[in-house]
Amino acid sequence: MKECAYCNRCFDDALTVCPKDNQPLMETLAGSCIVDAKYQLESCIGRGGMGAVYRAKHIHLNRPFAIKTVLPEFASRDPQAKERFLQEAQAAAAIQHPNVVAITDFGVTGNKLFYYVMEYIEGNSLGDILRKEGAMAPERAYKVFKQVLAGIGAAHRLHMVHRDLKPSNIMLTTLANLQDDFKILIPLTDEPEEKKNTDNEIAKVVDFGLARFVKTAVNRSSELQEGGLVGSPFYMSPEQCEEASNVDERSDIYSLGVILFHMLTGEVPFKGSSLTAVLSAHLLKSPPSLRSIKPEIPEKLEKVVLKTLAKKPDLRYQNISEFAEDFDVAMSIYATPEGQKLNVSVQTVPPSCEIYIDDEFRGRTGPEGRLVVKGLKAGSHKARITLKGYLDWEQAFTGGAGDFNLSATLQRKEDIALAASAKLQNRTSTSTRRLPEARTEGADSVY
Helix, strand or coil: CCCEECEEEECCCCCCEECCCCCCEEEECCCEECCCEEEEEEEEECCCCCEEEEEEECCCCCCCCEEEEEEEHHCCCCCHHHHHHHHHHHHHHHCCCCCCCCCEEEEECCCCCCEECCCCCCCCHHHHHHHHCCCCCHHHHHHHHHHHHHHHHHHHHHHCCCCCCCCHEEEEHHHHHCCCCCCCEEECCCCCCHHHCCCCCCECCCCCHHHHHHHHHHHHCHHCCCCCCCCCHHHHCHHHHHHCCCCCCHHHHHHHHHHHHHHHCCCCCCCCCCCHHHHHHHHHCCCCCCCHHHCCHHHHHHHHHHHCCCCCCCCCCCCCCHHHHHHHHEEEEEECHHEEEEEEEEEECCCCCCEEEECCCECCCCCCCEEEEEECCCCCEEEECCCCCCCEEEEEEEEECEEEEEECCCCCCHHHHHHHHHHHHHHHHHHHHHHHHHHHHHHHHHC
16 A cells, blocks of 8 residues: 555555655555455554554445554564454453543454554544643643543543553544544644634543553564663653553553643653653652642642652552542632633732732733633632732632622832831921920929
């Protein structure tokens, strides 16, 4: 089979030039575009170190699917590769959950092409979104990550560990793109920001089972032993960095913590100029404070994320349920239903003041002295506004759903001290002036 490097469409070996783009074709897979006499590969929609993902059409059902292939070199030297691949794919196919991309078929062709078939869903990967947009708004991060936890939790209950969790393995789509029964996610054309609607996003986790199969294949291949680390270094747990053979659910929890850190701050906690540097950081370095990157992140939420990133598995959350419960509590300020939300517009003099609502830091007012705190629960709250060199400003307020305005003018400590000093001097001066008059009156009365 050949592919066009320009449009990524697939063609039979007989062609040498793409009929659409007139570009030379490259041979990518042995055999034709037809897989197991059922699926016709139409175009490549993703490629990685393990293999590639193709948009395909079921020949008999005339329906779209996505097919992921595994490069033959990962299994060519392992006599048990076929049996293990089928076992792993069968186990992954048993995960039936709306937040996990369903595996609908799998197999090994006569020319040893390992493949499995997935839903075809229009959307974008979380990795693409983070690269393009940076840190997510907390409200959006809460909605997306809660679904990811639900999907991973369903897999863990079946004793399935993902082993390669990363933003590119989390896909986001919308209800509008789930009209058909079977649909994997491919990049959509860019829409203007004002047209994007993230309220109804659906998260789906992909690639269950494949990482374990590839890791075993790598370990059994003498040529691939060196440099054969399987996984995504920025999101790997310390035990994976040491190539532990029996990682459990807590390894996934660590990877989820790294993903959540990335979603909230726009950065990964551990960086390095080389693979060795990144792995060493996972093993030896403490993660940075989220609040040092994004001060508005609630302290409770930071504690939850940092617990997932503990070096020792015993110090992390022991299961997804524990993680999800604390995550819900820490993110509760972002989980208020739209009809009950209170948005507080704060105006300060001077600008650049720190705003605390119910003792949680919510940001700083800008150069014009304004900040809008969104998503509070309607009801009673306490505001505290601080700025170095000024007295704190505090006020309790009650607001219903909708908008509420707070205006604060802070007093400089130096001005207050000067005013107090001037007042004291004025009193002293007045007393001094009056004292001789009193004595004169007294003297006159004596004589």
